[in-house]
Amino acid sequence: MVIQAHHHSHVINYNIQKTLASLLIAIVGCSLGFVCFLFKRLRGQHYLLPALIFSATAASMHYLGMAAIINAGDWYVSNTKIILSLIAIFITSLVMLRLTHLMLVITNKNDIYANFYRLSATLTLCCGVAIMHFLGSCDINMGSIPMSSMPKDDYVENTIAMTLIVLVALVFLLAIFIWFVNFKEHLSNELLKRELIKKNLQLKQMTQHDSLTQLPNRLYLQKHLNTLFTNQTDLLFIMFIDLDGFKRVNDVWGHAVGDELLVKISQTLKENISREGFVARIGGDEFIVVVCQKDKQVVIQLAKKLLARIADTYELSATSVDFISASIGISIYPEHGNDVATLLKKADVAMYYIKNRGKNSITFYDEIEMTLPS
Ligand SMILES: Nc1nc2c(ncn2[C@@H]2O[C@H](COP(=O)(O)OP(=O)(O)OP(=O)(O)O)[C@@H](O)[C@H]2O)c(=O)[nH]1
Structure with missing residues (x-):
């Protein structure tokens, strides 16, 4: 179009194959650049590759288009200008992609900022292409080659051919635009879907974990035990651990320090x-530890190790605490029951049995020694 706008003393003709090739490169390159940019956008802000594709496309289109002019006369462009034109289109492509990204992340597309970014991205790319064009063709001298010296089939009449080419290009661009709008919709749906999955996971984490210690809570424990019961071949040991003397920490140093201690014990x-x-x-x-073990002795050793570790000294922000111990009651699946409620109840009863007999020890549930509350 710009070449057409020049005032020439003669008719300019174009090699049809080269002109079509430059249009094809433009269409394929722009589509590829946008696909690459939009897919990358899903994973992070990477503009380098799409910017390279855009600038390579614009440069190929420009220089191939120039080469398609049949009677261009002397045409020479210095290496410096070629390099400058490539730098200009690359930098403007980067800026255009950044602005497009800023526009895409704004959810409300009619937002004033979204419109600003959209307009700026368009103008930036236009500027980049214009700079590249003028740098890359400012030394051209439209000479006149006598028509009679050219093979007849090698060129087409300027006006009709160019009109046809521009129309075909417009149809292609329209198709790409429609595809792009659909793809953007698909992309924002995809982003919304991901956001929803993330929020669901967060919600699940919140409902199944204790907010203070981030340990699984009772709900998660129940689900976990039910899964173990269905797949279990070994014995399952359910340890009910209740701290001894914890209330004193709250009473003396306050709940914040108590919380700190609970996190450390977790x-x-x-x-x-x-x-x-x-x-x-x-x-x-109160904590529950579930162990899958064949050997009861191993579980006893583990419970004793836990008692010793819990009785360690804790360095907290306000004080150090060295008087905490624990009482541990243990029930066994399937010996003491095969449902969560029964096994937890029996482990709890065993733990209270210890509490009432001096604390800081472990015991297994025993049908004869211990009585379940009715
Ligand atoms: N800091 C803190 N305290 C809690 C939390 N949940 C419960 N508590 C307190 O923990 C204490 C538990 O009571 P107990 O088990 O009777 O206290 P204890 O001193 O360990 O008593 P024994 O088990 O008989 O040794 C209560 O004072 C509760 O208020 C919590 O999330 N943070």
């Missing part, structure tokens, strides 16, 4: 259980 339990079992917090200073 970490201690997690570290000492690691992959041997599962730890949950089901109440104030």
Whole structure:
């Protein structure tokens, strides 16, 4: 179009193959650049590759288009100007992509900022293409080549051919635009879907975990135990751990310090259980440890280790605490029951049995020694 706008003393003709090739490159390159940009956008802000594709496309289109002019006369462009034109189109492509990204992340597309970014992105790309065009063709001298010296089939009459080419290009661009609008819709749906999945996961984490210690809560424990019951071949040991003397920490140093201690004890339990079992917090200073083991002695050793670790000294922000211990009652699946409520109740009864006999110890549930509350 710009070449057409020049005032020439003669008719300019174009090599049809080269002209079509430059249009094809423009269409394919722009589509590829946008697809690459939009897919990258899903993963992060990477503009480099799409900007390279856009600038390579614009440069190929421009220089191939120039080469398609049959009677261009002397045409020479210095290396410096070629390099400058490439830098200009690359930088403007980067800026255009950044502005497009800013526009796309605004949810309300009629927002004044969204319109500002949309307009700025368009103008930036127009400026980039214009700069590249003028830098890349300012030294051209439209000479006149006598028509009679050209093979007849090698060129087409300027006006009709160019009109046809521009019309075909417009149809292609319209198709790409419609595809792009649909794709944007698909993209925002995809982003919304991801956001929804993330929020659902957060919600699940919140409903199934204790907010203070981030340990699984009673709900999660119940689900976990039910899953274990269906898949379990070994014995399952359910340890009911209740801290001894915890209330004193709250009473003397306040709830914040008590919270701090609970977090530390949770970490201690997690570290000492690691992959041997599962730890949950089901109440104030009550924890459950589930261990899948064939050997009862191993479980006794583990429970003793937990007692020793819990009785460690804790360095807290306000004080150090060295008087905490724990009472641990243990029930066994399937010996003591095969549902969560019964097994937790029996482990709880065993734990109270210890509490009433001096605390800081472990015991298994015993049908004869202990009585279940009715
Ligand atoms: N800081 C803090 N305290 C809590 C939380 N939940 C419950 N508590 C407190 O924990 C205490 C638990 O009571 P107890 O188990 O009777 O206290 P204890 O001193 O360990 O008593 P024994 O088990 O008989 O040794 C209560 O004072 C509750 O208010 C919590 O999330 N944070």
